[in-house]
Each structure stands twice: as C-alpha cells, then as structure tokens.
Amino acid sequence: MRAWSVARPGPVEGDPLRLVERPVPVPGADELLVRVRACGVCRTDLHVTEGDLPVRRAGVTPGHEVVGVVAQAGSAAGEFRVGDRVGVAWLRRTDGVCAYCARGAENLCPRSQYTGWDADGGYAEYTTVPAAFAYPLPGALEDVAAAPLLCAGIIGFRALRRAALPRGGRLGLYGFGGSAHLCAQVALAEGATVHVVTREAAARRLALDLGAASAVDLTEPVPEPLDAAILFAPVGELVPVALRALDRGGVLALAGIHLSDVPPLHYETDLFYEKELRSVTANTRADGREFLTLAARYGVRATTHPYPLTEAPHALRDLKAGRFDGAAVLVTDPA
Secondary structure: OEEEEEOOOOOHHHOOEEEEEOOOOOOOOOEEEEEEEEEEEOHHHHHHHHOOOOOOOOOOOOOOOEEEEEEEEOOOOOOOOOOOEEEEOOEEEOOOOOHHHHOOOHHHOOOOEEEOOOEOOOOEOEEEEEHHHEEEOOOOOOHHHHHHHHOHHHHHHHHHHHOOOOOOOEEEEEOOOHHHHHHHHHHHHOOOEEEEEOOOHHHHHHHHHHOOOEEEOOOOOOOOOEEEEEEOOOOOOHHHHHHHHEEEEEEEEEOOOOOOOOOOOOHHHHHOOOOEEEEOOOOOHHHHHHHHHHHHHHOOOOOEEEEEHHHHHHHHHHHHHOOOOOEEEEEOOOO
16 A cells, blocks of 8 residues: 655655555454545644654654545454444544543543554555544545544544633634634534634635634734633744633633743733633543534534645645645545
8 A cells, every 4th residue: 555654754845754655554353444535634743744743653654534444344343344434533542441541531541542643544545443443424424524523623622622611602713724613613503702813814714704703813812802712823922812812710722732832921911810721632532422423413514625645745735834724635546
C-alpha cells in the first residue's frame, strides 16, 4: 500500500513527509483492518509532522479522522463485519483499568495511545484500529463530509462542554478552522449567540454564513461580554485577550493539543470575578458517540476541501497558511 511517513519532523515547507510503499498492516486479534476512503487533515497532524509534538513512533503515518470500510476483522473484534463502514478517531486505546478510566475519564489515561502519533494513521490506503475504539457510521453521511467530524467535531464538542456555556449564552470562538466551524453549529443549534474572532477573511465570511452574530479580526474586540469562550488557535498570546472578553464567572477552554507560551496574566483584569481557564485533553468515546448523534440531529456539516492522498503535504501547507475555510480532506484513489 501507499502511505505517508514523517521521515524527519520539521517545517512542512521543507517536505518532512515521504510517500512510501509498505505492506498492508495485519490487524491484531481485537483490531480491524480498515481500507481508507477519506482522512481529514487536522492541525494535530501538522504538530506531529513539524515536531511540535514529541516523536512517539519513528516514521509514523499521520491522520486520525479516518472514514473507511472494514477489510478484515480480528478474531476478537466483536460485532464488526467485513464491509462495515467505520470511523477512526484520535483516541486509539486506553488501559481500561486505571483510576481515570474507572471514573469515566479515559481521555486522561496515562497509558492512552493515539492514532497517527503512537500508531500509523489514515494518510494511507489502509490502517488498523482496535474494534472497541471504532465508530459505526451511518450511510447517509458521505465519506468526505464525515471525516472532519471524527476529530475536529469531537474535540470541538468536548471543548464546548468544558466551556460550560449556559443555555442561551454568549460564546466566543478564537480561531475558526475545521474544529471551530463544527463547534459553532452545535452551539447555534442549542440556542447560543456566537461571536467569532479570526484573522482569516474567508473564515469570517463562513462564520457569518453559519449564523454567527459577529465575526471580527484579531485586532477587534467582540461586541459584548462573553459567558464562555474557546481558544482554537494555538496562540498563547490570545489567552489574556479571551479572558478579558469574558463576563463575570465566564470560562475559557483551550481546545488545542499544542499552544505557544502564554504571557503573564494580570489577576485583577484577566482572572478576577471567578473567571476560569480550562484545558481540553483528547476525548472519551462517550464524547464521540454523543457528538455524532447530535451532529445527525442538528444537521452539522463540515465545509470541506478535498485533496487526493498524493497531495497530503500540499494540504498541510495550505492548512498552516490558512488558505481555506473549514477542513481539508484527503481522498484515497478508488484504485
């Protein structure tokens, strides 16, 4: 099979990815072999490729927003059958026995593993996934549209819940890429007023088209105090900006896996009046199942830009440069 490998982490402008030929992987007893049809391009893939995240697997194949069909099922893979359509997401495996897993916080499991970081992911023609961590996908949602839901959608949803937005509240979204534009649709469907802050003009237009009350540049203030905010852009300098935009008792959730350094915070102007700052770490399978159910109910749809599998480096460069709104998706050739 063909697969992209992170040969040497570094800036995507320097071509750290290599297209290689590899044997089709053999699934373990509790795993599925998945023939990849589409794979979303996530900012975390950029962090893995550029080395912002430490190397967990040398030469790893990125990609964790995978839509495909089961090509082979291990002997202990449960109810999945060859031909079933499934989704593969970021969280690949947990130990299932630690204190965190026992209390329903498997996203905090110290022995958790991740698709496209600890194990080869979906920038390839085939990948594997533990059957217990695969998501059955309804047939109504086509492959390219479904792919971004599997990480951008799920993580955005967890960030929304971590932000503790009250019903009918005012939500600020800082950065408006693949995850934020899906999160916004859930928030709007649940009655929120959404304000978007992003440097990209195309993203501001998309935000307004989706129903945001305002969409402003990073240099402009939001038009009203916020009950909650989510920082999607991996820019630490925006943390105090977003905190200052919060009303009393507001919560700021940090949605990214990587964030540049946060400047010193001024207690009285940034944190006083019981404002809260919360991080977001991966997701649980319960998050994924709940989000996919709500996405179907609310009609959440990704704005997508397909690229052939062979153009993965191009897609990552475009993501880094902010050349598209919504989400990029790699499409595997039918052959």
